[in-house]
Amino acid sequence: RSFWGTDITRMPCSYRHCVTMFTEELPWLKGRDLERVMGGAVVDWLGWKRPAA
Incomplete structure (x- = not known):
């Protein structure tokens, strides 16, 4: 598996x-x-647990 991500601190725009x-x-x-x-x-x-909806 591969996941894409970014370092938000280096983005030229806001989160x-x-x-x-x-x-x-x-x-x-x-x-x-x-x-x-x-x-x-x-x-x-x-494997993180999600909060109950």
Whole structure:
């Protein structure tokens, strides 16, 4: 498996802008795929427990 990440401290834009790119600017990325891209895949791979919904 491989996961992509970035050092947010070196980005030329704000953290909010980075998040917005995925959550609002990619209309084809939705549902479970969006959740996995936004960190869910790494959380699952590491075996971290998710908070109860």
